[in-house]
Amino acid sequence: MFKDQVIERILNEFGEPSRTTAKVKAWDITQEIGLVIQTDSPNKVDHAFVWLPYPPENGEIPEVALEYAGETGRHSNTYASPGLEKGKPALKLIITSPNELDDLIQYIIAYKSFAPLPKIKSNPLVQQNGTSRTKEDLQTVDVDSMPKPQPKKTRRKAIPRTVQREVWQRDGGMCVECGSKAYLCFDHIVPFSKGGSNTVRNIQLLCENCNLSKGNRI
Template identity: 70%
Template sequence: MFKSRVIERITKEFGAPSRTTVKVQAWDITDNLGVVVQTDQPNREDNAFVWLPYPPENEEVPEIALEYAGESGRHSNTYASPGLNKGNPALKLIVTSDQELDDLVAYINAFKAFAPLPRINASPAPEEQEPVTAEGLIPVDITKMPTAKPVKPRREAIPRVVQREVWQRDGGRCVECGSKAKLCFDHIVPFSKGGSNSVRNLQLLCESCNLSKGNRI
């Protein structure tokens, strides 16, 4: 399973886990940086859930991450790890490919070194990837080449003052189903479509409602 590959890679990079339970394996990277891989979820073989502390102000949030409010009651087995204490906001990264895993390791190393955090872009879905010929070459017809798309804006962390205002406005509940569990900050207009980190463009959704929404408006 892909979760096993993620655990093996993190162990290779950062040593043996500091804590192992029936639900997680966790690494105490520094006094302020813990990394937690869920072993009880997801059930899909091609996904892994990796929890990280929320990044410092004005730093990058990975494209593959859900942003959790500190009061949302996220996965309880994360609380014992540095930077993931109860009451602190957190990130849950949904890792699905070796490229995302490579980027995750680079992100953790930068976080550890207090360096600027690199981007972690979502890997394209299989149907979006180019076909490859038997010789390993991609055939190119220059006349059919599309115009290059604009570079996507960098996804920045939501300022804490904005998080607090959204939390208070939405009453600490999912605006869709009313749940108080595992609440994420959702961009009403997705960040990838030009949405901002403003109070007007953010809402609280539980994890289930957030994942079902995907990248739709």
């Protein structure tokens, strides 16, 4: 399974885990930064769930991450890791490709070194003769068929703690779609990729299922 590849890569980069349970493998990257890989889920062969502490104010939020408020929705086996203690917000990264795994490693190294946090980019597929191939696999390029360059996207920043608290109080600590109080995370009503901001008016509480089903829609 792909999560086994993620674990092997983390082992190669950061050594043996600091803690292993039946459900997770955890590394203490520093005294403030813990990394947790779920081993009990997901069951999909091409997915891995990786937990990291919420970045500092104005820090980079990976596009592949869900943002969790406090311990709500958190995997309980994350609490013993630095920066992921109970009550603290956290990120759950859904890693699905080797490219995203490479970006994850660079993100952790930058986080550890107090350097600007890079993006973790998805691995888009290019259709050629009906077959999905990564851009890196293509040997020739038809210039006329190439898409026009897109404007440079603004980096997705961490939601300020004051905004998190106000959104939590406003939404009553429950998903605004289904009313669930489990697995809650912050959602941009207008997606960040479409120009949405980190303001109270544009942030809402959604449970993980509602958040994932919404995707990048408004």
